[in-house]
Amino acid sequence: MPPRVVSINLCADQLVLALADPGQLLAVGRLAADPTLSAMHREAAAVPAIGGSAEEVLRLAPDLVVSGAAQQRKTNALLRRMGFRVLALGAPDDVEGVAAMIGEVAAAIGQSARGERLAIELRAAFRAPTDPVGAAALVWRPNGFVSGRGTLSDAALRAAGLENAAALAGIGAWGTMPLERLVTSPPDILVLDDHMAVKSSRAQALLVHPALARLAPPMRIGTVPTADWLCPGPWMRAAVDRLRALAEP
Amino acid sequence: MLLRTEGVTVRLDRRAAVADVSLAVPAGCLMALIGPNGAGKTTLLRAVAGLAPHAGRITVAGHDLAALTPAARARLMAYLPQRRDVAWGLAARDVVALGRLPHLGAGRRESEEDRAAIAAAMAAADVAALADRPVDRLSGGERARVLLARALAQAAPLLLADEPTAALDPYHQLQVMEVLRAEAEAGRAVVAVLHDLALAARFAHRVALMADGRLAAAGSPEDVLTEDRLAAVYRVAALAGTRDGARWILPWRRL
Amino acid sequence: MRRAAPLLAILASAVLVAAAASLAVGYVPLPLADLVAGLFGGGPAAPLVQEIRLPRTLLALAVGASLGLAGAALQGLLRNPLAEPGVVGISASAGLGAVIALYFGLAAAWPPALPILGMVGAGVAGVLVLLLAGRAAGVLSLVLAGVAVSSFAVALTALALNLAPNPYALSEMLFWLLGSVRDRSFDDLGYAAPFMILGAALLLTAGRGLDALTLGEETAASLGVRVGALRAQVVAGTALAVGAAVSAAGSIGFVGLVVPHLLRPLCGHRPGRLLLPSALGGAILIAAADVLVRLVPTRTELHLGVVTALVGAPFFLALLASLGRR
Numbered sequence: 001m002p003p004r005v006v007s008i009n010l011c012a013d014q015l016v017l018a019l020a021d022p023g024q025l026l027a028v029g030r031l032a033a034d035p036t037l038s039a040m041h042r043e044a045a046a047v048p049a050i051g052g053s054a055e056e057v058l059r060l061a062p063d064l065v066v067s068g069a070a071q072q073r074k075t076n077a078l079l080r081r082m083g084f085r086v087l088a089l090g091a092p093d094d095v096e097g098v099a100a101m102i103g104e105v106a107a108a109i110g111q112s113a114r115g116e117r118l119a120i121e122l123r124a125a126f127r128a129p130t131d132p133v134g135a136a137a138l139v140w141r142p143n144g145f146v147s148g149r150g151t152l153s154d155a156a157l158r159a160a161g162l163e164n165a166a167a168l169a170g171i172g173a174w175g176t177m178p179l180e181r182l183v184t185s186p187p188d189i190l191v192l193d194d195h196m197a198v199k200s201s202r203a204q205a206l207l208v209h210p211a212l213a214r215l216a217p218p219m220r221i222g223t224v225p226t227a228d229w230l231c232p233g234p235w236m237r238a239a240v241d242r243l244r245a246l247a248e249p
Numbered sequence: 250m251l252l253r254t255e256g257v258t259v260r261l262d263r264r265a266a267v268a269d270v271s272l273a274v275p276a277g278c279l280m281a282l283i284g285p286n287g288a289g290k291t292t293l294l295r296a297v298a299g300l301a302p303h304a305g306r307i308t309v310a311g312h313d314l315a316a317l318t319p320a321a322r323a324r325l326m327a328y329l330p331q332r333r334d335v336a337w338g339l340a341a342r343d344v345v346a347l348g349r350l351p352h353l354g355a356g357r358r359e360s361e362e363d364r365a366a367i368a369a370a371m372a373a374a375d376v377a378a379l380a381d382r383p384v385d386r387l388s389g390g391e392r393a394r395v396l397l398a399r400a401l402a403q404a405a406p407l408l409l410a411d412e413p414t415a416a417l418d419p420y421h422q423l424q425v426m427e428v429l430r431a432e433a434e435a436g437r438a439v440v441a442v443l444h445d446l447a448l449a450a451r452f453a454h455r456v457a458l459m460a461d462g463r464l465a466a467a468g469s470p471e472d473v474l475t476e477d478r479l480a481a482v483y484r485v486a487a488l489a490g491t492r493d494g495a496r497w498i499l500p501w502r503r504l
Numbered sequence: 505m506r507r508a509a510p511l512l513a514i515l516a517s518a519v520l521v522a523a524a525a526s527l528a529v530g531y532v533p534l535p536l537a538d539l540v541a542g543l544f545g546g547g548p549a550a551p552l553v554q555e556i557r558l559p560r561t562l563l564a565l566a567v568g569a570s571l572g573l574a575g576a577a578l579q580g581l582l583r584n585p586l587a588e589p590g591v592v593g594i595s596a597s598a599g600l601g602a603v604i605a606l607y608f609g610l611a612a613a614w615p616p617a618l619p620i621l622g623m624v625g626a627g628v629a630g631v632l633v634l635l636l637a638g639r640a641a642g643v644l645s646l647v648l649a650g651v652a653v654s655s656f657a658v659a660l661t662a663l664a665l666n667l668a669p670n671p672y673a674l675s676e677m678l679f680w681l682l683g684s685v686r687d688r689s690f691d692d693l694g695y696a697a698p699f700m701i702l703g704a705a706l707l708l709t710a711g712r713g714l715d716a717l718t719l720g721e722e723t724a725a726s727l728g729v730r731v732g733a734l735r736a737q738v739v740a741g742t743a744l745a746v747g748a749a750v751s752a753a754g755s756i757g758f759v760g761l762v763v764p765h766l767l768r769p770l771c772g773h774r775p776g777r778l779l780l781p782s783a784l785g786g787a788i789l790i791a792a793a794d795v796l797v798r799l800v801p802t803r804t805e806l807h808l809g810v811v812t813a814l815v816g817a818p819f820f821l822a823l824l825a826s827l828g829r830r
Contacts (some may be wrong), residue, residue, distance in 0.1 A: 030803060031803075050531075051531055051804070051805065053531045053686065053687060053805075054556050054687045055530045055531040055532045055552060055556050055557070056531045056532060058532070058551060058552050058555075058556060059532045059552070070676075074686065074687045074688060074692070075686075075687040076557070076687075077691065077692075078556065078687045078688070078689040079688060081555065081689050081691060082551055082555045082556075153519075169556075295722070298722075298725075298726050299725070299726070300722050300725055300726070318728075319725065319728045319729065319730055320728040321728075322728065323727050323728030324728075327726065328722065328723065328726035329723075330720065330722050330723055334719070334720050335718060335719060336583035336717070336718045336719075336720075336771040336775075337583075337718055337768070337774070337775060339718060339772060339773045339774055340772060340773075343772055343773075343774060344507060344718075344719070347715060347716060347719060347727065348717065348727070350712060350715065350727045350728065350729075351610045351718055351727055351728045353712075357711070357712060357776075383773070396719075399719070403727070403795060424565075433807070
């Protein structure tokens with residue numbers, strides 16, 4: 001009998017939705033059903049949604065609670081105090097870390113075989129191509145945040161045969177690239193989150209700055225759905241596929 | 250002597266604002282502390298109140314000021330500063346009741362004696378009718394009298410008042426001076442800084458005249474407020490005379 | 505004394521009502537019988553009531569009381585109705601201390617480091633405001649000093665969250681700016697409560713001095729008050745109460761402003777008599793706000809500071825305008 005599970009964190013939600021048997025999940029967080037944020041939103045629709053408070057968890061009395069280590073810090077502490085088993089997930093920054101996290105969650109919910117299969121698929125999806133395209137791509141997020149070296153986005157770019165322009169510019173895990181620098185040395189491909197393709201905030205206004213529009217062509221602009229790489233997990237292969245398609249000249 | 254200062258010196262910014270002042274005020278005496286602006290009157294009063302560090306010795310009812318705790322000091326003397334700020338809109342009666350703080354116990358409950366002292370002080374200062382009025386809605390004169398009642402309610406043998414008649418109309422100036430004199434005659438020692446020579450001459454039992462931080466003269470109004478001294482210290486010529494057995498004085502022109 | 509006893513009785517009853525509402529409202533519907541049984545004994549709801557709702561309710565009450573009381577005491581000390589832990593930057597500085605304790609591993613190594621650094625932050629800000637604004641703070645100098653201290657502390661908090669190995673800096677910032685008592689346990693309460701109680705004791709015993717201070721520092725001194733000691737007592741009490749409250753619940757603004765202002769006329773405008781009612785009023789306000797954030801159907805739970813700001817900011821502006829007119 002596999003343990004009955006409640007998940008209270010968007011990224012944890014998607015992992016348990018990918019790994020658990022139907023019926024094993026008592027509830028997941030409300031955001032899991034949001035198609036703009038969650039790659040597993042269709043699966044989530046079949047599972048009860050909760051706000052993620054300790055009260056709701058207590059009522060459901062699961063065998064295991066899966067949550068985020070940082071965002072649910074207080075709730076985790078309270079639930080552990082009350083005797084619940086809580087698996088709090090970190091934020092791995094490389095493919096092996098994600099594979100290990102998948103394995104950990106799978107083992108905890110009694111789905112090790114499925115976990116192994118997904119981990120293998122993930123590694124395969126991220127395997128570097130033998131003939132890299134070599135074009136430089138920049139992942140551009142609101143307020144000029146870019147993904148540099150040592151991030152999953154960086155790994156996805158390399159898996160698609162692309163160079164990470166942010167890493168080339170010497171930007172570490174997380175950093176910002178000023179618009180001026182982007183304009184003076186534009187990448188071959190600018191990759192935007194499609195969640196941000198809507199004009200609704202100042203951050204997004206920067207994303208469609210007229211200066212950017214004048215760079216393309218020759219710069220190509222593509223999008224990757226936010227949900228495909230917001231959280232680490234096997235669904236990231238969709239992001240890699242998307243990047244491969246963008247890399248095609 | 251209820252108040253005695255011996256060689257009191259107060260330095261402000263290295264300048265001696267008060268230099269070597271020795272004074273004695275017995276119980277039953279209203280002493281007017283007079284002198285031109287900057288003579289050191291307020292500074293001396295603050296030193297006596299324990300608010301300005303000083304050299305020399307001050308004794309109140311035989312106690313060395315330096316050896317008194319703040320609480321014991323508060324039971325020996327009340328201080329009425331020139332500024333009449335009241336931060337909040339307390340009822341006049343509650344302002345007067347603050348004078349009883351040195352006498353209240355830890356529970357801060359008013360005893361019969363406290364209530365009697367408050368009522369007596371309010372009656373003496375003629376503010377009984379204002380009891381429930383918020384103090385921030387009172388006129389300047391009303392507020393001055395409420396604060397005077399506050400100092401009276403402290404029921405200390407020594408009362409120090411800094412320009413208690415400033416910014417009051419003649420009626421209320423006379424009223425305040427009558428209260429101070431009556432309090433002195435009831436057995437307290439009262440020291441009042443005054444700018445109005447006429448009030449000093451008319452009401453004070455004794456006058457202390459200060460000039461440049463020093464005591465220029467002390468004694469009865471008749472002895473101190475002579476034409477020569479007024480000319481020397483204040484640089485004014487004054488009219489003077491006697492009416493109803495009291496001396497009157499009126500500064501007339503600059504010299 | 506006049507009117508004090510009935511006011512306290514009314515406020516105490518309201519505290520009980522707010523506490524009961526806070527226990528009764530949550531994310532899981534709970535029949536009254538189960539709630540009562542769970543609170544006083546066993547029954548199926550006992551873990552929910554005793555481990556989740558009770559610490560949350562108690563923390564909301566304690567945090568509100570600390571903020572209301574500190575506001576009333578600061579106003580008495582500075583003789584200014586705008587003085588408030590949030591307005592003068594004490595809350596933000598406490599948040600900075602707590603962030604440093606949390607994200608540089610100090611709190612993990614030794615849990616009391618969290619409230620202690622929160623209190624250090626609050627204390628430093630308190631001293632800074634006294635120095636910057638002066639002893640009898642004018643409206644303008646107090647507000648400006650508060651803006652300076654507060655902005656600086658918020659900026660340093662953002663810096664600390666950026667420097668710390670923490671990918672969720674932005675969402676954490678929201679908590680430290682707006683506060684919440686969501687899913688707090690008795691552990692959280694246990695670390696903060698002793699300091700809040702100690703701080704409250706310091707503040708509640710300052711009433712006599714604060715009353716005397718109504719007449720200015722010199723008159724207060726002549727009434728036997730050691731003004732320097734009083735100042736130290738109020739700043740220390742505020743640092744303890746607010747520092748501990750913020751480290752447990754984030755910074756929640758305007759409580760110390762709104763509550764004393766509403767209660768002052770009912771306390772005869774006496775700063776000393778205002779202290780205890782303000783503590784009770786603050787407890788009521790935060791407990792009620794915490795009921796509201798659980799009832800409003802937002803996608804993620806509202807922060808408490810959002811509710812208190814919605815009530816408090818218009819209040820603050822009205823107060824500022826009325827002071828300006830004088």
